[in-house]
Amino acid sequence: MSVTEIPVVDLEDLSSANLQRQERASQAIIDGFGHYGLVYIRNHGIDQDLLTAFYDAFLGFTSRPLEEKEAMSRPDIWYQRGWTPPDTERAVVAGGQPDFKECYFMAPEPVDDVAAQEYPEIYSENIWPEGADTFKRTYESIGHQLHEVGLYLLRGAARALELEPFRFESAVYGGPHVTRALRYLPLNDTQVDTGILWGEEHTDFNLLTLLPGGRFLDPSGEYTQRPDADCGLYLRTRPTDDHPHGQMVQGMAPAGCMVAQVGQQLEILTGGKFLATPHVIKAPKTPAFSRVSMAHFIHLHAHQIVGPLPQFRTDEATQAYSPPVLAGTYGMKTLVDIGLAPPNALDGLGYRHYDRLGDMRAVEDGKG
Numbered sequence: 001m002s003v004t005e006i007p008v009v010d011l012e013d014l015s016s017a018n019l020q021r022q023e024r025a026s027q028a029i030i031d032g033f034g035h036y037g038l039v040y041i042r043n044h045g046i047d048q049d050l051l052t053a054f055y056d057a058f059l060g061f062t063s064r065p066l067e068e069k070e071a072m073s074r075p076d077i078w079y080q081r082g083w084t085p086p087d088t089e090r091a092v093v094a095g096g097q098p099d100f101k102e103c104y105f106m107a108p109e110p111v112d113d114v115a116a117q118e119y120p121e122i123y124s125e126n127i128w129p130e131g132a133d134t135f136k137r138t139y140e141s142i143g144h145q146l147h148e149v150g151l152y153l154l155r156g157a158a159r160a161l162e163l164e165p166f167r168f169e170s171a172v173y174g175g176p177h178v179t180r181a182l183r184y185l186p187l188n189d190t191q192v193d194t195g196i197l198w199g200e201e202h203t204d205f206n207l208l209t210l211l212p213g214g215r216f217l218d219p220s221g222e223y224t225q226r227p228d229a230d231c232g233l234y235l236r237t238r239p240t241d242d243h244p245h246g247q248m249v250q251g252m253a254p255a256g257c258m259v260a261q262v263g264q265q266l267e268i269l270t271g272g273k274f275l276a277t278p279h280v281i282k283a284p285k286t287p288a289f290s291r292v293s294m295a296h297f298i299h300l301h302a303h304q305i306v307g308p309l310p311q312f313r314t315d316e317a318t319q320a321y322s323p324p325v326l327a328g329t330y331g332m333k334t335l336v337d338i339g340l341a342p343p344n345a346l347d348g349l350g351y352r353h354y355d356r357l358g359d360m361r362a363v364e365d366g367k368g
């Protein structure tokens with residue numbers, strides 16, 4: 001398969017009664033998620049005018065004074081809602097280089113009440129800035145649309161893998177799904193071409209990521225075309241004998257299409273049949289250009305086990321993805337790894353009541 005042939009999944013094929021169209025969609029999912037970890041989606045139905053209205057509103061928020069943005073920044077909930085300042089998140093393999101971006105997080109779907117008590121940071125309530133009704137309304141609506149597209153694709157993925165049609169959907173119901181708005185920051189004259197990346201190479205740690213497409217902005221803040229051909233999203237294909245490090249492919253969706261990417265959880269569930277896409281966001285070589293974009297992350301419910309499903313449990317897969325772990329625990333560990341949660345968040349795992357025994361022994365000693 002040529003690197004220019006990233007498959008397109010037509011959502012109308014997925015819902016068609018025509019078996020040939022269904023088979024075409026299944027094959028596109030198997031090829032795209034299996035080799036590239038990514039497919040393009042046609043006929044997704046995302047409201048483009050609403051998306052632009054959302055980007056306008058998000059830029060309105062990012063242009064607010066720093067104090068107002070900092071009031072929406074919540075390290076106590078590991079930045080899982082509200083504003084993430086620049087220089088906060090770091091890709092695991094980036095060697096410490098932070099991403100050149102600011103973000104806002106919110107959850108568009110109802111959260112599971114029990115999981116919210118167990119994992120208060122990743123199931124937190126949404127928070128909203130004062131006087132930002134359009135930001136909230138458009139954000140919630142686009143986030144929900146992206147979630148619905150994702151569920152639809154997950155159903156198609158289950159069918160393509162000959163699993164029960166709702167195998168993935170039932171595992172994500174009540175999960176800590178989150179929609180992220182990003183503004184990639186403009187580089188100045190001295191920063192351009194110095195190796196600064198808008199987003200360092202990483203794989204997403206969730207199940208499936210939906211990317212509706214961003215907008216570049218020129219130095220005056222107007223939406224514009226891509227400032228140079230090389231900037232933007234690149235992904236690394238699965239290694240082959242000819243290309244043991246994979247191939248870097250520019251991810252540029254055809255007109256009218258959006259992008260869906262495999263996350264680590266989907267790679268693990270499928271025992272590696274689907275590939276979590278390593279991807280990087282290259283900054284422009286032209287100074288003063290910025291970009292807004294959006295990503296919706298579908299996660300397994302916190303109680304799901306992250307390990308190969310029985311259908312994919314070969315010896316090789318079992319060894320590669322051991323030990324299995326709860327999705328909620330998996331999320332906590334990754335948020336520590338990428339610098340959003342503090343290392344001592346992991347102290348919350350396991351039995352935490354040894355102090356009670358200590359207290360009882362102390363009372364006993366006191367009596368003695």
Ligand SMILES: [Fe+2]
Pocket residue numbers: 202203204279
């Ligand atoms: Fe990503």
